[in-house]
Amino acid sequence: MRGAGGQAGRKRLTWCLLLLLAVGVAVVFTQSRYAQLQEVAVTGVSRLDAEQVKQVSGLRPGQNVFSLRPRRVAARIESLAWVKEARVAWAWPGRAVIRVSERTPVALVPYHDRFLVVDGEGRVLTTSRESTPWGLPLVTGPVPPDLVAGQFITDGAILGALSCVEAFPPAARERLGEVHAGEGGELIVYDLEGIPALVGVADAHLAERVQVLLAIWEDLRRQGVRAEYIDVRDRNRAVVKPAQGGGGGLRSKGAQAAVALVMLVLGLMLALQYRVQQRAATDLAHRRTEELVELLQKSETERRRLEQEVAELRNTVTGLTQGQAALTALQEELAKAQILAGLVPVKGPGVTVTMDDSKRPLQKGQDINAFLLHDEDVLRVVNELFAAGAEAMSLNGQRVIATTEVRCAGPTISINRVMTAPPIVIQAVGDPDVLERALRMRGGVVETLSFWGIEVTVKKEAEVTIPAYTGSLRFQFAQVAQSGGK
Numbered sequence: 067m068r069g070a071g072g073q074a075g076r077k078r079l080t081w082c083l084l085l086l087l088a089v090g091v092a093v094v095f096t097q098s099r100y101a102q103l104q105e106v107a108v109t110g111v112s113r114l115d116a117e118q119v120k121q122v123s124g125l126r127p128g129q130n131v132f133s134l135r136p137r138r139v140a141a142r143i144e145s146l147a148w149v150k151e152a153r154v155a156w157a158w159p160g161r162a163v164i165r166v167s168e169r170t171p172v173a174l175v176p177y178h179d180r181f182l183v184v185d186g187e188g189r190v191l192t193t194s195r196e197s198t199p200w201g202l203p204l205v206t207g208p209v210p211p212d213l214v215a216g217q218f219i220t221d222g223a224i225l226g227a228l229s230c231v232e233a234f235p236p237a238a239r240e241r242l243g244e245v246h247a248g249e250g251g252e253l254i255v256y257d258l259e260g261i262p263a264l265v266g267v268a269d270a271h272l273a274e275r276v277q278v279l280l281a282i283w284e285d286l287r288r289q290g291v292r293a294e295y296i297d298v299r300d301r302n303r304a305v306v307k308p309a310q311g312g313g314g315g316l317r318s319k320g321a322q323a324a325v326a327l328v329m330l331v332l333g334l335m336l337a338l339q340y341r342v343q344q345r346a347a348t349d350l351a352h353r354r355t356e357e358l359v360e361l362l363q364k365s366e367t368e369r370r371r372l373e374q375e376v377a378e379l380r381n382t383v384t385g386l387t388q389g390q391a392a393l394t395a396l397q398e399e400l401a402k403a404q405i406l407a408g409l410v411p412v413k414g415p416g417v418t419v420t421m422d423d424s425k426r427p428l429q430k431g432q433d434i435n436a437f438l439l440h441d442e443d444v445l446r447v448v449n450e451l452f453a454a455g456a457e458a459m460s461l462n463g464q465r466v467i468a469t470t471e472v473r474c475a476g477p478t479i480s481i482n483r484v485m486t487a488p489p490i491v492i493q494a495v496g497d498p499d500v501l502e503r504a505l506r507m508r509g510g511v512v513e514t515l516s517f518w519g520i521e522v523t524v525k526k527e528a529e530v531t532i533p534a535y536t537g538s539l540r541f542q543f544a545q546v547a548q549s550g551g552k
Contacts, residue, residue, distance in 0.1 A: 068352065112168050116147050119436070122146060123154070125162055139164075147191050147215040163402065171207040173231050173245070175224065176487045179463065182210070186232040188219035197478070197485045203239060203477065204487055207247030215294055215372040223247035224269030229445045230255065233276040243478070244487075255279065256436065260474060262434050263300055264298035275301045284308060295434065340485035405458065410465035412458045414495040416530045417502055419447055422489035424519030437519050439488045441474045446511045447492060447522075454504035456494040458532040464488045465535040483535050489521075498526035 092177035106125045108116040123139050133405065143164065151167040169189060169551045174197050176180040183191045183409035194200065205227040210219050227247040234242060244256040253272075255263040265275050282296055282304060297305040343538060396498050406408045421444065425435035451459060459466040466483040471480060478485040494501060505512050505524050511536060512522045 081217040098241045103127055103131050103134070103162055105325055106162050106164065108166065110166045111168065113168055114166065116428055119143055119146070119149075119164060119166060123164060125164075131160065134162075143541075145216065147189065150185075161248075171200065171202060172239075172434040173228055174200060175203050175205050175210065175219070176379075177210065177213070182213065182219075183229065184219060186228055186392055187226055188225050190215050190217050190219070193397045197487075201240075203242035204244040204249070205231065206244060206487065223251050226251050227253055229268045230265060230276065233273045238280055257283070259292075260435075261295065263296040264299050271301060273297070276419070278304055305438070399491060408458070408465040412495060412531060413529055413531040414457070416456070416493065416527055417498050417499050418487055418525045418527055418530060419453075419492040419494070419505065420521075420525075421447065421450075421492070422517075422521040425521065426519040432433070439490065439520055441472050441479050443515055443520060444479065444490055444492070445472050446504065446515075450504050450511050451494045451496070451501055454496065456500050456501060459492065459494045460532045461492055463533060465533055467535050482535070491508065491531060493527075493530045495530060495532055502526055 070229055071094070103125060104127055106123070106127070108119045111119060122145070123143050125134070125139060136156075139153040139154045143149055143154075148168050149166055150169045153165045155163050155165070157163055162208050169185040169187075169191060171183045171191055172186050173184055174194070175183075175184055176550065180195045181191050181197055181200075181204075182193055183202070183217045184205075185191060186461045192215050197204070199379055205224060207227060208221050210221055211225060213219065219228075227245040230245050230253050230339050231239065231242065241257050242255065243258045243260065246254045246256070248254060251267040253268065256351075257263075263279050265272065265279060278298045278301050282293075282298070286293055286306070292309045294309040295309045297306075334530065401410075405412055421439055426437060428434055428437065444461065448459065448461070459482045461470075461472065464470070464484055464486075467482075470482055473480050475485060478487050478491065480486075502524050504510070512524065515522050
């Protein structure tokens with residue numbers, strides 16, 4: 067019995083020694099270089115910088131891998147605006163792999179003087195002053211509060227418009243120009259041609275109504291028909307109003323026969339005209355000689371006049387190049403030319419005019435386009451200001467020069483080839499009183515636009531600053547006319 071008890075005690079002692087040895091080995095291993103982080107790898111990033119992800123993760127070479135918490139590391143990475151999900155895994159020995167899933171931008175939200183780039187959940191990914199490089203549809207509605215990258219939009223109307231954008235397949239979003247969230251969450255979809263489509267509120271049937279709208283778009287494209295507006299709020303009874311003069315191609319046999327008859331008559335007329343021209347060829351030859359003689363006499367008279375003008379201009383140039391007074395005069399003329407060309411910023415008294423879409427609720431049967439701000443509305447105000455003596459002008463920070471275009475580009479307005487959305491802020495330098503009276507006179511542009519509910523405010527300013535034109539000035543066809551008309 068004593069021998070059996072001693073043998074059992076020795077076995078227990080052996081197991082205790084082995085356990086202590088294992089604990090010691092584990093402690094030594096956790097403190098060795100094999101348990102230290104040696105490399106951090108980042109995968110799945112395209113818009114983010116891998117070094118930025120590493121820095122935010124807090125992972126550094128030399129850290130003990132057993133002291134790190136993958137979920138906490140992932141949470142720090144997911145605080146980046148562009149990161150939707152992050153996972154951290156360990157690869158022995160001493161290697162950490164960060165797998166990142168980035169967010170996808172789906173729309174641009176106008177925000178003061180720039181755009182918020184947001185994803186389908188309403189998270190602000192970044193901000194941009196231009197919309198063109200992104201190629202994303204606009205989402206308009208209530209102006210969101212102050213937001214920075216990484217925060218979420220909480221306004222229900224804007225979130226409803228974002229869900230409408232996501233209801234479109236990615237390939238179909240290329241046709242989207244704007245999704246507007248109106249009062250009560252009513253959504254209006256505009257294609258790139260600015261044609262409105264009423265799709266209702268963002269509810270459980272929104273995706274079905276979007277599919278109906280896509281089918282209508284495809285049918286109109288095949289028929290070559292342009293619509294004035296589309297209403298799919300009742301997905302079972304969609305309404306399409308064709309635009310006036312926007313009918314499709316010739317489909318009936320009667321129409322084709324009419325075209326054939328017109329072509330036949332046109333061919334007979336061309337043949338008759340050819341014969342008449344053949345008969346008149348001889349007479350034209352004689353008349354041509356007389357015309358050439360007359361033209362030669364006129365050219366000689368014009369040549370003498372131009373020679374006299376060249377002599378006068380040469381005398382003028384000679385006088386301008388003499389002395390400091392001439393140099394000063396040239397510098398003053400150059401400064402005036404730079405102001406007229408918009409190449410330098412200018413400041414002075416003037417007015418600030420703000421124009422925006424009508425906020426009136428749309429009544430049944432009314433055309434929504436009549437209550438939206440269009441390019442011709444902006445041009446009327448610009449022309450009125452220039453007619454009233456405005457010396458320099460800018461539209462949403464874009465300097466108005468000789469080549470400035472103001473035209474509708476879908477739901478936005480292109481100014482100096484920069485897409486911008488209402489509100490449009492016009493600043494002009496000139497006599498504030500004269501400029502204001504020109505806009506507010508009875509029957510003038512402000513009174514006319516106010517009839518349609520277009521919001522126009524005019525504010526006199528003691529000083530406004532007009533920025534310089536920052537675009538390129540390249541002339542492919544226009545050249546300076548040389549002396550002598552050559």
